[in-house]
Amino acid sequence: xxxHMAGPLQGIRILDLTAVVAGPLATQxxxxxxxxxxxxxxxxxxxxxxxxxxRSPGMAALFMGLNRGKRSLVLDLKQERxxxxxxxxxxxxxxxxxxxxxxKIDKLGFSHGAVCAKNPRLVYAALHGYRDGGPYSGQPxxxxxIQGQSGIAALMGGLAGEPLYAPMILADxxxxxxxxxxxxxxxxxxxxxxxxxFVEIPMFEQMVSFVLGEHLFGHNFxxxxxALGYTRVLARWRRPYKTxxxxxxxxxxxxAHWRKFWDMVGKPELHGDPRFDGIAARARxxxxxxxxxxxxxxxxxxxxxxxxxxEREIPAARMSSLDDVMNDPQLAATGFFKRATxxxxxxxxxxxxxxxxxxASVTSGRLQPRLGQHSVxxxxxxxxxxxxxxxxxxxxxxxxxxxxxxxxSG
Numbered sequence: 001x002x003x004h005m006a007g008p009l010q011g012i013r014i015l016d017l018t019a020v021v022a023g024p025l026a027t028q029x030x031x032x033x034x035x036x037x038x039x040x041x042x043x044x045x046x047x048x049x050x051x052x053x054x055r056s057p058g059m060a061a062l063f064m065g066l067n068r069g070k071r072s073l074v075l076d077l078k079q080e081r082x083x084x085x086x087x088x089x090x091x092x093x094x095x096x097x098x099x100x101x102x103x104k105i106d107k108l109g110f111s112h113g114a115v116c117a118k119n120p121r122l123v124y125a126a127l128h129g130y131r132d133g134g135p136y137s138g139q140p141x142x143x144x145x146i147q148g149q150s151g152i153a154a155l156m157g158g159l160a161g162e163p164l165y166a167p168m169i170l171a172d173x174x175x176x177x178x179x180x181x182x183x184x185x186x187x188x189x190x191x192x193x194x195x196x197x198f199v200e201i202p203m204f205e206q207m208v209s210f211v212l213g214e215h216l217f218g219h220n221f222x223x224x225x226x227a228l229g230y231t232r233v234l235a236r237w238r239r240p241y242k243t244x245x246x247x248x249x250x251x252x253x254x255x256a257h258w259r260k261f262w263d264m265v266g267k268p269e270l271h272g273d274p275r276f277d278g279i280a281a282r283a284r285x286x287x288x289x290x291x292x293x294x295x296x297x298x299x300x301x302x303x304x305x306x307x308x309x310x311e312r313e314i315p316a317a318r319m320s321s322l323d324d325v326m327n328d329p330q331l332a333a334t335g336f337f338k339r340a341t342x343x344x345x346x347x348x349x350x351x352x353x354x355x356x357x358x359x360a361s362v363t364s365g366r367l368q369p370r371l372g373q374h375s376v377x378x379x380x381x382x383x384x385x386x387x388x389x390x391x392x393x394x395x396x397x398x399x400x401x402x403x404x405x406x407x408x409s410g
Contacts, residue, residue: 007034012187014038015089016070017098019046021143022172022203023127024066026179027097031069032353032363038089038378042077044398045371057347058371068350069364071374072400077108082397086110088382090119094196096185097125100138123186123196127179131202141203148206151215155229159236165344171207178206188340232283237290240319241297247319248302250292252310255279260312265296290372296330335361340365372401 011036016027024039024046031037038157043213045058052061075082090096096115098105105111105126112124129141147153147165157163182199190196214233218226234237240247255278262270270276270292275285282289297305302318309316320328331337335352342348345368353363375398379389394397 005358005360005365007032008090008357009184010034011185012036012098013092013095014095014097015086015093017096017100018127019099020048020172021062021066021169022175023099023179025173025176026183027070028066028068028349029176029353030095030183031268031366033357034362034364035095037070038374039067039072039369040075040086041072041371043074043396045074049371059076059345059368063120063314064348064368065350065367069366070369071366071378071403072372073313073370073375073378074372074401075187076397077110079395079397081395082110084400085379085382085384085392087118088384089391090115090122092382094187095125097179097183099127099139101140102126102128102132116197116238119196121190121194121196123183123190123199125174125179125183125186125199126204127200128200130198130204136204139239143169143171145204146207149204151211152207153241154272155211155215155234161258162410171203174210175201175206177204204386206406222262232286235286235290237294239290241294243302243305244300246302248297248305248309248316249319250293250297250314250316251307252314256313257312260314261293264308264312323377338363340367344370370401372399374402376402 009030013031014027014037015040016023016034016037018024019025027035027037027039035173046063046067048060048062048066049058050060053062054060060124075086077086080393095155096110098110100108104109110128115124116122117322118329128137129139129146130136137305144165147164147170150171152170153163153165154163156166178201182201186197186199214230215228217228217230218224219228240249254259259271262268274281276282276289300308306316306318318324336354338350340348340350348367352361356362375393376389378396379392380386389398393400
């Protein structure tokens with residue numbers, strides 16, 4: 001089993017003013033990579049604290065899945081004292097990342113221009129719904145809206161018969177990875193230049209780019225050489241194949257794969273079928289190809305097919321339910337699922353950071369914070385005197401969550 005090492009972002013301090021899913025997932029990944037992530041929340045806390053099953057108030061399931069590896073600081077940024085405290089933190093931070101609309105963050109006084117002027121080395125990353133300068137700029141945006149606007153719901157409808165959202169928070173999670181990459185690149189640039197700067201991550205444009213990576217297709221050329229939409233992935237027969245006792249996911253792709261497959265299913269005459277002879281021909285006739293392959297698979301069990309396909313090195317796997325994923329032998333062998341005893345939530349389960357550095361895991365040992373758990377600690381680190389911290393608590397500008405009741409086991 002791989003060991004554990006300090007993450008590559010150790011020593012980097014991130015002020016996390018994001019909320020809901022995209023930003024918190026991104027900063028969780030950055031925290032797993034070693035960054036000191038300070039989650040700055042309102043006195044009510046981030047909405048996922050209250051979404052899903054929970055053992056104690058403010059520590060619900062959705063929050064637990066998105067906020068490992070952070071410290072929680074409460075700041076009511078409607079209050080001037082809280083704003084002054086945030087400026088103290090900005091002075092020594094490496095990154096500030098937020099998911100507010102531009103007009104809201106500007107009204108609070110923390111626009112990228114103002115912040116970068118105070119700390120030129122800071123990387124200021126903003127997750128916006130839309131790029132600045134267009135007719136949608138400044139509009140609110142959530143995952144469902146962006147899935148519909150970027151073409152995903154319509155693509156799903158082409159297969160399902162009516163528009164559908166993907167059954168996961170696809171846009172937010174994709175944009176979370178974009179945030180991580182953008183911040184890492186900006187930090188690398190800072191190492192070369194000594195200066196940070198503004199990074200804008202727009203959800204709409206990010207997801208349109210994501211969708212059109214394959215679906216621009218014939219429109220890669222001017223004038224177009226074909227329609228929009230990658231024909232192979234839009235084929236109705238592109239689905240798990242039904243076997244005698246379940247389903248299998250097979251992806252024969254190369255000429256060698258298909259020759260082995262046709263021999264295996266007793267149809268060697270299809271080697272020379274002009275519809276399937278070469279990748280270009282298969283792309284043009286992909287519906288017929290997948291329908292024919294599916295009809296060949298129905299007669300054997302999943303295990304029988306897995307043995308045959310793996311012997312021929314044709315990529316294939318058993319279709320898994322979520323329950324199956326939780327018991328997957330690959331994930332068990334590589335230690336992907338982690339367990340820990342949370343001081344307030346008891347025994348918890350979480351996933352490892354998939355990426356390894358130097359062959360070792362770097363997932364943060366810091367677990368999910370209670371609301372305001374580190375307020376006093378972080379403010380004192382920023383140079384505030386104890387009396388200043390107590391004044392912030394007294395006026396409700398912060399909350400000391402370190403004294404919250406810890407759940408007893410049993």
